Amino acid sequence: MDAVLDWVVLVMRTLGSPGVGVATALETVFPPVPSELVLPLAGYTASQGHYGLVPAIAWATAGSLLGALVLYRLGAAWGLERVCALADRIPLMHGRDVRRAVAWFGRHGRTAVFVGRLVPGVRSLISIPAGIDRMPLLRFCVFTTAGSLVWNAALILAGHQLGAQWHVVESYVGPVSNVVYVLLAVGLSVLAVRRLRRRPA
Template sequence: MSNGEELTGVAGWAVDLMETLGGPGAGLAIALENLFPPLPSEVILPLAGFTASRGDQFSVAEALFWTTAGSVVGALALYALGVALGRDRLRAIWARLPLTNMNDLDRTEAWFERHGRKAVFFGRMIPIFRSLISIPAGVERMPVLTFTVLTLAGSLVWNSIFVFAGYHLGERWHLVEDYAGIFQKVVIVVVVLLLAWWLVNRLRSRRAEPV
């Protein structure tokens, strides 16, 4: 690093990958981030922008091209997983889950049929859901071209924000991670609250059922 600091963990791994492979390394890192959500795009993307700002590996346009290509490749892999799973297997698995019933799944499938396109596009910009949204799209057999275009568009918006932020912030790229971390924590809190609300209501309805 130009400031003499040695990056470790995910950041160090991502920089090593980009310094070794150039732009394709940034794309590979983001493809893996899609498959393994604990790898944070909020770290990898600003680092790609920062690396581009140094001018010795790849340009900012190349950073956007390769990271967006990586996003699409990773999403298509999870889409294929959803296709392989299929509705029949999903329903069989769902039937074995505690506290669930088929009405829940039917409502979810009906919602996805109505709002699936928006879910795929905007889902690419929400932590946690960025990767997961590809699986129901595959299960429901959304046309692969439609899925690819929506994923490309949503990923380009998300990636551009973080790559350009890292590019302009330079050595202070980590500020992006700080603010993105707040957003991620808000999403996690909302998800936990919704799950708690669903669990309480389901337990209440179970207790109200006649024996």
């Protein structure tokens, strides 16, 4: 991870604020690169005078939208039937569960996209069901941009204010990510137990 962060700093210092957009787009498409590290680091780099704070937030939000559109297109390309077929091949999963999830998304799409962009561990993945559901592209862009702007601004401003202590942000956001991952794991475990109980003896 240190090597990744060193590369992120190099990109930001070389390209300026557009480099923040590049880093954020990559972070959106590849969730293992956490935004709770990239964004505060962008704020710290801004505090050193490499670029302005407002351009950093603007470019970060543009990068988030670009990355989200890539995942949206991926979900749209896969389509519901292909994802359901894939789920049917995975032990203890069924295509009907995917259909229920997509149906839920269809009822709460705007809220799911906006709030999802504020939840670590969900921020990137929420774009895939949006693509599967073929959420209107303009609506998807508006709510993705709004949610990303709130998240990006908060973390970049935190890094800017903390300066050399920018990494402290991760110590607060990280536990939230862990809680989300635990909840997802519990949800999957409950689903697996239900599937096992339904199997004929």
